[in-house]
Amino acid sequence: MARRRRRGRRTRKSGNWFTRLSTAKKAGVCLGGVFMALAASGVIYVAAKLGKIDTQDIPQEDIVINAEAEEAGEGFTNVALFGVDSREGDLAEGTRTDCIIVGSLNNKTKEIKMVSVYRDTLLDIKDGELQKCNAAYSFGGPEQAINMLNKNLDLDIQKYVTVDFSVVAEAIDLLGGIDIDVKEEEIQYLNEFVYETGQVAGKEAYFVHEPGVQTLDGVQATTYARIRSTAGGDFTRTERQRIVIEKMVEKIKKSDLGTVNEIIDKVLPSISTNFTSAEILSYAKDFAKYTLGESSGFPIDKTTDTLSGLGSIVIPVTLADNVEKLHEFLYGTTDYTVSSTVQNISGSIVSRIGQREATDDETLNSQTYNTAPEDAAQEKGNNYGGGANNNTPPANSGGQGTVNDGNGTPGGSSGGSGNGNGGGSGDGNSGNSGNTEQPDPGGDSGGTAPSTPDTPSEGGTTE
Secondary structure, eight states: BBBSSOOOOOOOOOOOOGGGGOOSOOOOOGGGGGHHHHHHHHHHHHHHGGGGEEEEOOOOOBBOGGGGGTTTTTTTEEEEEEEESSSSOOOOOTTOOOEEEEEETTTTTTTEEEEEEOTTTTEEEEEEEEETTTTTHHHHHHHHHHHHHHHHOOEEEEEEEEEHHHHHHHHHHTOOOOEEEEEEEHHHHHHHHHHHHHHTTOOOOOOOOOOEEEEEEEHHHHHHOOOOBBHHHHHHHHHHHHHHHHHHHHHHHSSOOOHHHHHHHGGGGEEEOOOOOHHHHHHHHHHHEEEEEEEEEESEEEEEEEEETTTTEETTTTTTHHHHHHHHHHHHOOOOOOHHHHHHHHHHHHHHOOOOOOOHHHHHTSSSSOOOOOHHHHHTTTTSTTOOOOOTTTTOOOOOOOSSSSSOOOOOOOOOOOSSSOOOSOOSSGGGOOOOOOOOGGOOOOOOOOOSSSSSOOOOOOO
């Protein structure tokens, strides 16, 4: 049922359960969140350049808010932040959201909390269809994605911001790079996909040669934030995204207006939102008063599985219980009762996949992500690995082998053949025969890591 305005809230304050959560649960900031910091930091310049933003109109009557949840969240402004894994700058429907976060602003204290909704979470994307939640944006753009969040999480979200991941690389370069502590196990995957990120961003790509704290350029840092092939999969990826956001915000706050102006010039054309210019300026003028509070991932209690027809999924245990904890985290509500809509969806998930028990974070973060074939099928012809699709970008196909001297040859529809320096068929170190992953929604796909050159010529496909 659509609702046009916020109403009173039933709340009772008490101790915050979130302070007792493990570190792994305090993760989940999406690259789309950079927009708020950039726009607010450069309010003087933004005022003159807001016309560059792709502004969309979503009528209030088309925003769905669960009837029983209409009183929740009074005094808070919720915004959906979407990061799309688009290769061509497309911010509308047809592309899946690699990142989904809910930013909740306490209008009184000016504290912002963020919750990352794991992209593979099994939710009702529309009319009872249980699917990975990142499919909602692909099928119905920001309107369907907003309504999916409202319906499943008992939220009142009426505004959104969408950003293409590639623009973040340019912003980081203008900031002079950011310092990241790169772990040994991350180097392989960072180098494996850095070429593809550079190609999309139109920038040179350089390998990382050793672990430890170091300054990453825009292409390297963006690639780092997108890795999910290490243990923990998407859960540890959201932690990396949080680190990148925090490092960027630190540098933005120390930057002069000239630098901020340059960043805005690059960022605004790659943003889609239904915020009006007046609304953006209203929030921007109070930027100095805002504080970034704690962040979390959703679902909080969860497990994972790979199921036929669904692929690799994150299962909330249960959805109703997780929504109650979400409201406690965002609003401090300890007596919130979820809506009948959420109860019904929660029951539908149990009916679909059976009763499950939550897996502890230590176990989840020790598991390596494996992509199911269904994930590739769900990409609906937007497949970027394996070379089996006519839409596969040239010179960047999944059939590619390791790069030794820049002479790698991209594979054809079945991976192609190699010449010793990068062909499509391999021996466990090149091409698809050595690939342990297959492509999945959002462009995540396999490939193998390039070796030692400082500047990769052709690496594996996107992570």
